[in-house]
Amino acid sequence: MSIVKKELLRYFVEIAYNGKHYFGWQRQPNQMSVQQVVEEALSLILRSEIKVVAAGRTDTGVHAMQLFAHFDCEEIEVNERLIFRINSFLPQDISIKNILRVTDDAHARFDAVQREYEYRISLGKNPFNFDLTYQLYNKPNIEAMNQAAKLLLVHTDFQCFSRSKTDVKTYICKIVKAQWEERDDILVFTVIADRFLRNMVRAIVGTLLDIGFGKTTLSEFQEILNSQDRSEAGASAPAHGLYLRRVVYPESLFL
Template identity: 40%
Template structure:
């Protein structure tokens, strides 16, 4: 039995009052989780048989504490190696949960590379995925001649000196509502149209951070955006080349996907509680039937 499994078993055996046994006559309550993890040793967020994933570890641990199966719904299904500082998920349970005690108890036996940083009750209309209006990522680079510092090497990517102004020109051309097919790995039935709301590059000494925000992102989109603009900064491509990628309707083989470990999901924005139901309906509608001309006239934004 691994250290994590022993700690989980011990934690489940404790009776600290963080949760009671589920009551079949009790109406389920919804809880929001705020989550942080180092994605290095995970094969992404989503549960996969035979692989260590963030969802799998969290659901197993929560299930033992709450004494019932737990199914998490998440804001952003991060890829293998990608980190999170502000991931959000929700679950429903008929157990009576003391949120403060549960945060402390989970910290005792979760593995060191994942933490639940906050738990609170949420309205029934709250959906970590469909209620989200904006997701924020940061991609961290260093141009230091010695590469990434050993203490940050798991979350910072070393690169050559770059032309920052050229990169800013290229990234700003991508802002707005576009079909980002050239930057996405297509999934069956999923749209590649997104509204890119922020794409800024900020230098602090040898450190160079890309701040990227959108209503949602398709598979590998953020790392592809970074890889394309980084090629401009290194002089291998022009800003005009990046802008021209928006005209393509399929994944571009000329776009390099930046390494996963430089990327972190830092925050997810949600509307006021009174607007949750409307947001859920809007997002689900757009995912079911996507109409680009309607979006350009001011309709619902894509997931």
């Protein structure tokens, strides 16, 4: 008697997480990752070995308000109960927000057309978000940092902000928004691009803060951009202030 295998369908899972207790998104030997926890919960509830491919890899300590990953499995009925059951097996700092049926060739990483990051800085000591923002006790010059941020919009090669010894094939990124704004006692940097390099946002933030504190001039910032040398840029801002806020896909992917 032959066993008929059921067709595998592709789904996107929408995930949010606090990255404080994880060694980044990607699975690593002997370290706890968000990917491992999500795969184990999905596999348990869907009763099948589930492997997910994410839109990107957040580093140790970085958070995500919205990250998509795709996986293949037999047809499932997506409803509130299913989402609730999966979340009940996840720790409090990881949440499944939705599961969406997509085309069979949809790819969470390669089909993303835009990604948005947010970096949050507390201006002063705040006991309620000390581990979710980078705390500064002196206010940087926001106008100067925004002047420098405008240069990012007309630049395309960001090797100077890329982690060294990386295996990327190109350092070209198209940034469409880079702006600082003050929200009460929180300073927020929003940056949107088609793609980002490893450590890129934190390196940008650290370098812009050097401008905000008068350590680097606008002309020196332009020289850093042109240098293609990570050692010319500033130190990376701490991971716990960084959030992947949004990932955008073509509507045609969703069924």
